[in-house]
Amino acid sequence: xxxxxxxxxxxxxxxxxxxxxxxxxxxxxxxxxxxxxxxxxxxxxxxxxxxxxxxxxxxxxxxxxxxxxxxxxxxxxxxxxxxxxxxxxxxxxxxxxxxxxxxxxxxxxxxxx
Amino acid sequence: xxxxxxxxxxxxxxxxxxxxxxxxxxxxxxxxxxxxxxxxxxxxxxxxxxxxxxxxxxxxxxxxxxxxxxxxxxxxxxxxxxxxxxxxxxxxxxxxxxxxxxxxxxxxxxxxxxxxxxxxxxxxxxxxxxxxxxxxxxxxxxxxxxxxxxxxxxxxxxxxxxxxxxxxxxxxxxxxxxxxxxxxxxxxxxxxxxxxxxxxxxxxxxxxxxxxxxxxxxxxxxxxxxxxxxxxxxxxxxxxxxxxxxxxxxxxxxxxxxxxxxxxxxxxxxxxxxxxxxxxxxxxxxxxxxxxxxxxxxxxxxxxxxxxxxxxxxxxxxxxxxxxxxxxxxxxxxxxxxxxxxxxxxxxxxxxxxxxxxxxxxxxxxxxxxxxxxxxxxxxxxxxxxxx
Numbered sequence: 001x002x003x004x005x006x007x008x009x010x011x012x013x014x015x016x017x018x019x020x021x022x023x024x025x026x027x028x029x030x031x032x033x034x035x036x037x038x039x040x041x042x043x044x045x046x047x048x049x050x051x052x053x054x055x056x057x058x059x060x061x062x063x064x065x066x067x068x069x070x071x072x073x074x075x076x077x078x079x080x081x082x083x084x085x086x087x088x089x090x091x092x093x094x095x096x097x098x099x100x101x102x103x104x105x106x107x108x109x110x111x112x113x
Numbered sequence: 114x115x116x117x118x119x120x121x122x123x124x125x126x127x128x129x130x131x132x133x134x135x136x137x138x139x140x141x142x143x144x145x146x147x148x149x150x151x152x153x154x155x156x157x158x159x160x161x162x163x164x165x166x167x168x169x170x171x172x173x174x175x176x177x178x179x180x181x182x183x184x185x186x187x188x189x190x191x192x193x194x195x196x197x198x199x200x201x202x203x204x205x206x207x208x209x210x211x212x213x214x215x216x217x218x219x220x221x222x223x224x225x226x227x228x229x230x231x232x233x234x235x236x237x238x239x240x241x242x243x244x245x246x247x248x249x250x251x252x253x254x255x256x257x258x259x260x261x262x263x264x265x266x267x268x269x270x271x272x273x274x275x276x277x278x279x280x281x282x283x284x285x286x287x288x289x290x291x292x293x294x295x296x297x298x299x300x301x302x303x304x305x306x307x308x309x310x311x312x313x314x315x316x317x318x319x320x321x322x323x324x325x326x327x328x329x330x331x332x333x334x335x336x337x338x339x340x341x342x343x344x345x346x347x348x349x350x351x352x353x354x355x356x357x358x359x360x361x362x363x364x365x366x367x368x369x370x371x372x373x374x375x376x377x378x379x380x381x382x383x384x385x386x387x388x389x390x391x392x393x394x395x396x397x398x399x400x401x402x403x404x405x406x407x408x409x410x411x412x413x414x415x416x417x418x419x420x421x422x423x424x425x426x427x428x429x430x431x432x433x434x435x436x437x438x439x440x441x442x443x444x445x446x447x448x449x450x451x452x453x454x455x456x457x458x459x460x461x462x463x464x465x466x467x468x469x470x471x472x473x474x475x476x477x478x479x480x481x482x483x484x485x486x487x488x489x490x491x492x493x494x495x496x497x498x499x500x501x
Contacts, residue, residue, distance in 0.1 A: 005316060045145040046463035076319040078147045079326035083317040086280065105153050108280025111313045113331070 195370025
């Protein structure tokens with residue numbers, strides 16, 4: 001059984017068309033810059049009206065063109081979100097810049113093998 | 114035994130009930146349905162309130178500064194504290210404080226200075242590391258993490274799984290095998306600082322419970338000194354066993370609290386909802402579900418208070434704790450399930466807390482000793498431990 005810790009799918013350009021095609025499901029996502037550096041790790045929780053689609057459409061409206069994204073449909077969006085933040089912190093030494101502005105309280109630490 | 118609350122107990126129950134309804138539930142309306150933490154400012158504000166109520170650190174023994182509330186009253190209050198969306202695993206979001214791990218109260222004075230007192234002051238958090246990938250219900254045989262003598266200390270190697278809070282804790286209590294030839298008499302309990310070289314939190318273990326998650330740990334040539342042994346070498350099993358028995362009573366209380374909340378929602382909905390020209394409450398099928406809820410709740414409450422009362426009197430309560438845990442976790446699961454059925458489609462949505470309780474309550478039939486182990490404990494007691 002392999003367990004995927006990192007969200008390492010290929011990036012997609014964040015555009016109105018790609019965001020509109022996203023499922024309205026719960027899950028997690030990453031937004032990256034044009035070079036593929038992660039800017040933000042987010043979650044589409046149960047208060048998002050159309051799940052991942054709503055969240056990425058909001059990201060596009062706030063950030064404008066030029067960003068990339070990748071998503072993972074996941075019912076355990078809360079624990080997966082914490083996990084992605086901790087793995088990123090382990091890999092890079094810090095949170096993604098837009099998460100670091102408002103870090104979740106009591107974020108733990110992981111040392112994945 | 115008379116389980117009717119005294120006037121003093123009733124006053125405390127009413128106080129906590131008001132706190133849940135007026136302070137916790139309104140905040141939950143703004144949180145993600147799976148959230149397990151309040152905004153830090155809200156948390157700090159509510160901690161001040163529970164301190165003003167004289168109920169902060171409710172589980173801390175009196176000699177360590179706790180409010181000196183007996184275990185029966187604590188069970189009654191725990192039932193109230195669980196009656197909100199996150200209440201099963203994070204009653205009132207921890208605003209009543211915690212006592213830390215019960216075993217640390219048995220530590221020597223040096224260990225108390227380094228671990229117990231900072232924990233009671235809220236400066237340190239701890240995890241409890243017992244279960245391993247090889248199993249959790251039978252720790253005497255399942256523990257494969259080894260601790261071997263080296264340089265006036267011990268070197269630990271092995272893994273633990275389903276460990277809550279290990280990624281956030283400053284230390285933990287970890288059980289390891291120190292004598293492979295002695296079964297349960299070969300297990301020792303260690304206190305491990307989270308920054309000890311060789312201690313790793315490898316991953317989040319994703320389960321039905323999305324927010325208050327568990328982790329998997331690895332010990333890789335993790336050296337600790339003799340000062341980190343809790344209790345005596347090769348006598349760790351008794352430490353684990355005592356904790357597992359004691360923990361079953363508050364565990365049961367949480368299940369009862371959630372069951373009561375789900376049942377109250379179902380009653381309210383049944384009185385309000387009309388189908389085919391008739392209120393649900395007038396239909397026998399629904400009435401019987403509500404009656405079964407009531408019976409499950411009363412049964413679990415009776416057995417849980419009985420276990421608490423025996424513990425309060427200093428009598429043996431192992432069998433009572435198992436019966437309490439069994440009836441509350443199984444009965445509570447049935448109550449939430451029926452309450453969802455009465456709510457129909459709405460019961461399945463994240464708009465209501467029922468679906469979260471349904472997922473989390475399912476874990477309760479496995480956590481802290483599965484139903485089958487509780488039945489084994491009870492069977493041994495009534496048949497005699499030498500029967501096979």
